[in-house]
Amino acid sequence: MSDTRRGRTRSEAVRRAVLEATRDELAAHGYDKLSIDRIAAAAGAGKQTVYRWYPSKSALVAECVLDGYGFPATTPVPNTGAVRRDLRDWLEGFADHLAEPQSAALIRASTAAAAESDDVARRFYDHVTAASEDALTARLRDAAPTARPASATAAAEALVGAMLYRLLVRQPATPEFLDSLVDTVLSGIQGTNGTDSAGTQARDLTPDC
Amino acid sequence: MSDTRRGRTRSEAVRRAVLEATRDELAAHGYDKLSIDRIAAAAGAGKQTVYRWYPSKSALVAECVLDGYGFPATTPVPNTGAVRRDLRDWLEGFADHLAEPQSAALIRASTAAAAESDDVARRFYDHVTAASEDALTARLRDAAPTARPASATAAAEALVGAMLYRLLVRQPATPEFLDSLVDTVLSGIQGTNGTDSAGTQARDLTPDC
Numbered sequence: 512m513s514d515t516r517r518g519r520t521r522s523e524a525v526r527r528a529v530l531e532a533t534r535d536e537l538a539a540h541g542y543d544k545l546s547i548d549r550i551a552a553a554a555g556a557g558k559q560t561v562y563r564w565y566p567s568k569s570a571l572v573a574e575c576v577l578d579g580y581g582f583p584a585t586t587p588v589p590n591t592g593a594v595r596r597d598l599r600d601w602l603e604g605f606a607d608h609l610a611e612p613q614s615a616a617l618i619r620a621s622t623a624a625a626a627e628s629d630d631v632a633r634r635f636y637d638h639v640t641a642a643s644e645d646a647l648t649a650r651l652r653d654a655a656p657t658a659r660p661a662s663a664t665a666a667a668e669a670l671v672g673a674m675l676y677r678l679l680v681r682q683p684a685t686p687e688f689l690d691s692l693v694d695t696v697l698s699g700i701q702g703t704n705g706t707d708s709a710g711t712q713a714r715d716l717t718p719d720c
Numbered sequence: 721m722s723d724t725r726r727g728r729t730r731s732e733a734v735r736r737a738v739l740e741a742t743r744d745e746l747a748a749h750g751y752d753k754l755s756i757d758r759i760a761a762a763a764g765a766g767k768q769t770v771y772r773w774y775p776s777k778s779a780l781v782a783e784c785v786l787d788g789y790g791f792p793a794t795t796p797v798p799n800t801g802a803v804r805r806d807l808r809d810w811l812e813g814f815a816d817h818l819a820e821p822q823s824a825a826l827i828r829a830s831t832a833a834a835a836e837s838d839d840v841a842r843r844f845y846d847h848v849t850a851a852s853e854d855a856l857t858a859r860l861r862d863a864a865p866t867a868r869p870a871s872a873t874a875a876a877e878a879l880v881g882a883m884l885y886r887l888l889v890r891q892p893a894t895p896e897f898l899d900s901l902v903d904t905v906l907s908g909i910q911g912t913n914g915t916d917s918a919g920t921q922a923r924d925l926t927p928d929c
Binding site: 661 | 829849870873882907909910
């Protein structure tokens with residue numbers, strides 16, 4: 512093994528040790544009290560190395576999530592045949608996840624990292640979010656086969672976005688909220704169809720009042 | 721003036737200078753390259769003081785936004801009488817805002833700060849977000865007077881959430897997306913009504929397929 516190769520292997524081992532230490536530190540102390548100094552010490556890594564690799568706490572936690580440490584980044588959308596129930600179950604799984612302090616902290620840290628960094632945002636989108644969005648969009652198209660593709664996309668983003676919003680404003684996603692959200696979005700996509708006005712605004716869906 | 725009073729006045733003057741310097745630093749260098757050292761120097765404040773007040777870049781930028789430095793935190797929802805057009809215009813204003821690099825950076829920093837800190841999240845919700853959400857909910861109720869209040873809330877959060885999601889995944893909110901979003905959500909809230917199934921799940925809105 513060449514020196515360069517050995518250096519790379521050593522560096523990768525340290526990186527893994529740092530990510531494992533981050534996962535343990537998160538479990539023990541939570542995100543707010545997460546200490547990069549303690550993580551570096553636990554991983555046997557130099558503090559400066561950790562800071563050079565991960566300039567912020569959120570970047571470090573994002574890497575953990577992207578590398579599969581900590582929690583499954585996506586949950587598949589069920590497909591039992593009943594679209595409303597499938598979407599409702601998926602949203603409830605998401606809500607249960609958000610109700611656990613550790614998962615909520617991880618998702619909040621990931622959100623913060625994506626908000627702060629174009630690079631993290633792109634990696635999250637490519638490796639995590641796009642697959643969930645595509646799966647949701649596909650289930651919504653089952654519910655409304657004649658809807659335009661853009662409507663299914665908007666509906667999927669409305670579902671995920673509303674959940675994300677609840678997380679950010681620290682409001683619980685109650686069962687009543689989940690029912691209203693899934694009913695509104697499903698009814699919405701079933702109400703729009705391939706001939707609707709979007710883009711041309713020829714039809715105003717709302718009464719003038 | 722007592723010494724304590726004088727100290728408090730001096731401290732408040734420094735705080736304002738720090739926030740003004742942050743606004744200028746953001747305009748000159750953007751969020752990613754924002755330097756707390758440069759801000760402290762420009763404000764004539766001790767670096768340690770700035771770090772003590774604002775433990776992270778996002779906390780500092782959030783304070784700027786909450787204190788009205790930089791950009792108007794909320795835009796009123798127009799009320800011309802035509803609900804679809806009003807909502808579409810409001811979303812377009814939001815999209816235009818997100819298309820400006822400086823505004824997008826401020827909103828992303830605010831999102832990161834809210835994601836990271838319960839305290840910042842609560843202050844944003846109380847002072848910024850709740851008013852927008854209430855105004856949107858009220859306009860949606862105009863569009864569907866018989867819809868249950870929970871449906872109007874879910875619809876408002878679907879609109880704001882989908883915009884926030886686009887920002888986080890770095891996808892532009894195109895005119896086609898805005899049309900699909902507003903049509904889907906409006907059609908959705910008009911399709912649900914006071915007698916719908918939410919909560920009881922007595923009616924499945926979707927075909928089983």
